[in-house]
Amino acid sequence: MTEDRRSRVDGARTRAVILRESVAMATIDGLEGLSIGNLAKAAGMSKSGVYAHFGSKQDLQLATVEEAGRIFREEVVAPALVAPAGVGQLVALCDAFCEHLRRRAFPGGCFFAGAALEMGTRPGPVKDRVAAFQGALMELIRQFADTAIAQHELAADEKPELVAFEVNGIILAADTTYVLHDDPGVLEVARHVIRRRLGVS
Amino acid sequence: MTEDRRSRVDGARTRAVILRESVAMATIDGLEGLSIGNLAKAAGMSKSGVYAHFGSKQDLQLATVEEAGRIFREEVVAPALVAPAGVGQLVALCDAFCEHLRRRAFPGGCFFAGAALEMGTRPGPVKDRVAAFQGALMELIRQFADTAIAQHELAADEKPELVAFEVNGIILAADTTYVLHDDPGVLEVARHVIRRRLGVS
Numbered sequence: 020m021t022e023d024r025r026s027r028v029d030g031a032r033t034r035a036v037i038l039r040e041s042v043a044m045a046t047i048d049g050l051e052g053l054s055i056g057n058l059a060k061a062a063g064m065s066k067s068g069v070y071a072h073f074g075s076k077q078d079l080q081l082a083t084v085e086e087a088g089r090i091f092r093e094e095v096v097a098p099a100l101v102a103p104a105g106v107g108q109l110v111a112l113c114d115a116f117c118e119h120l121r122r123r124a125f126p127g128g129c130f131f132a133g134a135a136l137e138m139g140t141r142p143g144p145v146k147d148r149v150a151a152f153q154g155a156l157m158e159l160i161r162q163f164a165d166t167a168i169a170q171h172e173l174a175a176d177e178k179p180e181l182v183a184f185e186v187n188g189i190i191l192a193a194d195t196t197y198v199l200h201d202d203p204g205v206l207e208v209a210r211h212v213i214r215r216r217l218g219v220s
Numbered sequence: 221m222t223e224d225r226r227s228r229v230d231g232a233r234t235r236a237v238i239l240r241e242s243v244a245m246a247t248i249d250g251l252e253g254l255s256i257g258n259l260a261k262a263a264g265m266s267k268s269g270v271y272a273h274f275g276s277k278q279d280l281q282l283a284t285v286e287e288a289g290r291i292f293r294e295e296v297v298a299p300a301l302v303a304p305a306g307v308g309q310l311v312a313l314c315d316a317f318c319e320h321l322r323r324r325a326f327p328g329g330c331f332f333a334g335a336a337l338e339m340g341t342r343p344g345p346v347k348d349r350v351a352a353f354q355g356a357l358m359e360l361i362r363q364f365a366d367t368a369i370a371q372h373e374l375a376a377d378e379k380p381e382l383v384a385f386e387v388n389g390i391i392l393a394a395d396t397t398y399v400l401h402d403d404p405g406v407l408e409v410a411r412h413v414i415r416r417r418l419g420v421s
Contacts, residue, residue, distance in 0.1 A: 046341075047341045048252075049250060049338075051249075126341050127337065127340060127341050128337065128340060132337060132396065133337045133338075135396045135397075135399065135400040136328065136329065136333060136334045136337065136395075136396060136399055136400075137250075137334075138400070139328060139329060139399030139400050139402075140247075140248045140327050140328050140399075146400075149400065150400050150401060153396075153397075153400060154401075180409070181409065181412060181413050181416065184390075184393055184397075184409050184410070184413050185386070185389070185390065185393075185413055185417070187389075187393045187396075187397070188386070188388075188389030188390045188391075188392055188393035188413075189385075189386065189389045190389075191389055191392040191393055191396055192385055192386075192388045192389035192392055194337075195333065195336045195337060195354075195388075195392055196336075196354075196385075196388070198336065198337055198340030198341075199336040199337075199339070199340050199347075199350065199351050199354055200351060200355075201340075208381070208382065208385050209385070211382060212382050212385050212386055212389075215382065216386070
């Protein structure tokens with residue numbers, strides 16, 4: 020490996036370490052609560068070291084949303100995409116979300132649930148990215164529901180967008196209740212609720 | 221009115237003005253983001269004037285949670301309590317919650333949805349009060365569901381705690397999606413979803 024290549028690889032690794040820390044911190048203090056100083060302390064780096072990767076707080080916030088999206092896709096969406104099409108995908112998404120909560124991927128629960136409420140009152144590019152992520156997730160759930168209806172797993176008069184709204188509600192209730200009460204029983208309730216709603220035993 | 225009585229009434233009014241502002245601010249910046257300085261500025265008062273009412277940040281946070289609870293009970297719970305018992309109460313609660321969002325009672329949507337996520341990682345008396353409120357609300361919804369089952373409005377094999385979980389999910393999805401996308405259509409979807417779920421036309 021050339022000196023130059025090694026330095027780029029090290030740089031990418033450092034950036035990844037900072038961002039993982041940043042997503043975790045944002046689930047405690049919010050995206051507005053992120054500061055290059057606090058992040059440097061948490062990652063055991065100098066402030067100038069963090070500055071070298073993110074020129075401004077907004078750049079850091081945008082990169083944090085992107086990294087949170089990458090982790091969500093890897094941990095929650097990917098298991099659903101390889102599940103049996105239709106109801107199987109809806110159940111797999113909900114189960115993977117509960118598993119993401121159960122092993123405390125982040126201390127404050129689902130990054131996007133918190134970010135949506137926090138950014139709602141803060142128009143700008145960071146809010147736009149959070150809204151785009153949430154919109155894409157809802158569209159994916161809607162497609163799963165559409166397939167489930169087409170395959171007669173759900174009644175013909177079900178509306179995919181209403182099913183998506185309910186599934187989103189179930190995962191939000193799991194997140195909020197689990198984060199607040201720290202009770203794994205909540206995740207079992209969520210697993211029951213989604214199965215009962217979708218007619219799966 | 222005696223001088224002393226007038227002064228107590230004025231004091232109570234001032235405290236109420238500060239607290240209303242405080243609940244609104246907490247839906248933007250969180251309970252941790254509250255500061256006596258910012259609050260004094262927002263309420264057009266001196267810092268010492270605010271200090272006279274709340275000796276510490278924690279006192280202010282506790283009083284803010286209490287005031288948010290009072291407003292929620294007045295605007296969301298009270299309309300449900302006077303609705304027809306059972307499914308009628310579940311629908312009325314959801315409708316009143318959507319109405320609370322629609323007229324932007326607070327800029328950042330439902331106070332408790334945000335407070336639950338924020339306080340989840342902050343053990344202490346403020347978190348305890350938020351958790352107690354959330355627990356009492358869930359118990360109330362569970363009782364409404366229990367009545368609905370006893371009256372045969374819901375199937376005999378429905379579980380009240382699972383219905384309560386779903387209803388909580390529907391209002392959380394309404395809050396999160398409305399706050400993020402600022403689209404009143406979301407509230408119409410929530411009204412449809414709750415009716416369909418409960419078998420009401």
